[in-house]
Amino acid sequence: MIHVEYYLIVSAIMMFAGIYGFLTRRSTLAILLSIELMLNSTDLNFAVFNRMLFPEGHEGYFFALFSIAISAAESAIAIAIMINIYRNLRSIQVKHLEKLKW
Amino acid sequence: MNAEFIIFLVLALFVAVFSVMTVTTKSIIRAATYLLFVLFGTAGFYFLMGYTFLGSVQVMVYAGGIVVLYVFSILLTSGAKDTLSKVSKGKIAASLISTLVGLAVVLFIVLTHQFKTAIGVGDEPCENLITIDTIGQFMLSTDKAGYLLPFEAVSVLLLACIIGGLVIARKR
Numbered sequence: 719m720i721h722v723e724y725y726l727i728v729s730a731i732m733m734f735a736g737i738y739g740f741l742t743r744r745s746t747l748a749i750l751l752s753i754e755l756m757l758n759s760t761d762l763n764f765a766v767f768n769r770m771l772f773p774e775g776h777e778g779y780f781f782a783l784f785s786i787a788i789s790a791a792e793s794a795i796a797i798a799i800m801i802n803i804y805r806n807l808r809s810i811q812v813k814h815l816e817k818l819k820w
Numbered sequence: 821m822n823a824e825f826i827i828f829l830v831l832a833l834f835v836a837v838f839s840v841m842t843v844t845t846k847s848i849i850r851a852a853t854y855l856l857f858v859l860f861g862t863a864g865f866y867f868l869m870g871y872t873f874l875g876s877v878q879v880m881v882y883a884g885g886i887v888v889l890y891v892f893s894i895l896l897t898s899g900a901k902d903t904l905s906k907v908s909k910g911k912i913a914a915s916l917i918s919t920l921v922g923l924a925v926v927l928f929i930v931l932t933h934q935f936k937t938a939i940g941v942g943d944e945p946c947e948n949l950i951t952i953d954t955i956g957q958f959m960l961s962t963d964k965a966g967y968l969l970p971f972e973a974v975s976v977l978l979l980a981c982i983i984g985g986l987v988i989a990r991k992r
Contacts, residue, residue, distance in 0.1 A: 739843030741915035
């Protein structure tokens with residue numbers, strides 16, 4: 719049988735791959751891709767906890783469902799911001815975003 | 821070693837390899853493609869757990885919506901030829917070390933903690949556990965376990981998101 723730890727190991731690998739990408743990437747879109755990885759691993763965790771530890775409840779299921787909806791909204795707004803930045807600066811590299819720096 | 825476990829192993833390997841490749845590949849369009857594979861693998865996990873509706877939502881919203889949005893924005897801003905800029909060796913080493921230490925801590929906690937797995941879970945392959953009917957009842961009910969308020973909040977959030985996206989990305 720599949721234990722709950724197995725799912726959690728996969729989810730932890732996904733999460734820390736996302737964190738590594740967040741720390742090393744220098745293009746804003748690639749950073750957003752890493753954020754999607756992290757959000758995805760938390761969704762998987764919610765569903766796994768619901769399924770394996772409390773199969774009679776539905777809280778984790780609905781939390782994952784709403785989390786998917788919110789991450790879709792988040793990436794849509796973030797991509798609109800990226801397109802606006804590109805229109806103004808002709809680049810979406812992090813090192814060129816220094817208008818708000820002191 | 822039944823069929824369910826073999827499917828799980830294949831999916832786990834697939835997801836782990838492609839999530840590492842998402843953050844290590846040099847081309848950004850390839851990173852988006854590998855992210856698509858990771859999302860499909862996660863949908864496979866949901867199907868394996870018996871959460872078929874959640875798996876379909878994952879495929880439709882993430883794989884069908886968000887990744888397409890990413891690919892479009894990559895093509896609109898930098899183009900597929902654009903490679904990810906180089907980062908210095910020291911920064912990569914520092915990130916790698918902190919990531920590995922964090923992963924080790926999390927894995928240590930996960931593997932030493934005794935999870936109280938519910939009785940009967942995982943003994944037999946699961947059918948469709950929660951039906952569309954139940955989901956609809958939960959989504960629109962106002963009693964103790966109802967989700968009408970978050971449902972409406974998400975609808976307002978999506979409306980705000982549409983307007984915000986139009987206002988931010990329009991031509992001035």
